[in-house]
Amino acid sequence: MRHDELSSIIDHTLLAPEATTADITALVAEAARLRTYSVCVSPSHLPLSVPDHVKVAAVCGFPSGTHTATVKATEARAIAAAGADEIDMVINLGALRGGDIDAVRDEIALVRQAATNVVLKVIIESAVLSDPEIVSACRAAEDGGADFVKTSTGFHPAGGASTHAVELMRKTVGDRLGVKASGGIRTLADARAMIEAGASRLGCSASAQILAELDC
Numbered sequence: 066m067r068h069d070e071l072s073s074i075i076d077h078t079l080l081a082p083e084a085t086t087a088d089i090t091a092l093v094a095e096a097a098r099l100r101t102y103s104v105c106v107s108p109s110h111l112p113l114s115v116p117d118h119v120k121v122a123a124v125c126g127f128p129s130g131t132h133t134a135t136v137k138a139t140e141a142r143a144i145a146a147a148g149a150d151e152i153d154m155v156i157n158l159g160a161l162r163g164g165d166i167d168a169v170r171d172e173i174a175l176v177r178q179a180a181t182n183v184v185l186k187v188i189i190e191s192a193v194l195s196d197p198e199i200v201s202a203c204r205a206a207e208d209g210g211a212d213f214v215k216t217s218t219g220f221h222p223a224g225g226a227s228t229h230a231v232e233l234m235r236k237t238v239g240d241r242l243g244v245k246a247s248g249g250i251r252t253l254a255d256a257r258a259m260i261e262a263g264a265s266r267l268g269c270s271a272s273a274q275i276l277a278e279l280d281c
């Protein structure tokens with residue numbers, strides 16, 4: 066795999082709540098140097114000045130997903146108005162695990178309606194879900210109008226992406242949606258495993274270290 070083949074599918078990510086404006090400026094500079102697909106940041110850092118070849122993604126309802134649907138839709142509208150290209154939203158995990166799939170789908174649809182001109186990625190926090198719940202979450206995302214399903218926030222104590230979850234998510238959405246693996250991807254071997262499992266996008270805070278392994 067060449068550097069640009071990998072860098073072009075990475076969302077270079079900094080979502081630490083204590084990140085400063087200077088930290089985000091450094092993230093953008095690193096993304097430009099590494100030629101990652103995007104930077105992924107918290108919405109309080111928008112609007113963001115980036116080079117033409119770096120897209121901007123911002124998270125919504127992050128990291129718990131427990132915000133009301135109205136709050137998520139309002140946040141999504143503000144993110145889109147601030148010029149972001151992509152939104153990574155967290156689903157209502159309690160509703161999903163309680164079997165209220167309609168609520169999960171309807172919330173995704175509300176966010177979709179609030180931000181029509183952005184790529185919408187739906188974070189399902191796969192490490193806390195059973196396989197049937199992962200399948201239900203992916204179906205709700207597709208029915209709600211998402212463009213991608215995404216494994217993890219990277220903040221849940223249960224863990225981040227697994228190849229098993231990525232395989233199941235890819236099997237469920239087929240080629241109709243993208244699959245983003247994120248959370249705990251630290252090495253080139255991790256990145257390759259996620260891609261082989263079916264990921265079409267990776268979310269990584271360790272992008273520089275991962276790409277440095279390729280460049281050795």
Ligand SMILES: O=C[C@H](O)COP(=O)(O)O
Pocket residue numbers: 078080105217218219220225247248249250268269270271
């Ligand atoms: O959405 C992406 C994740 O927050 C990145 O997680 P990470 O710091 O484990 O790479």
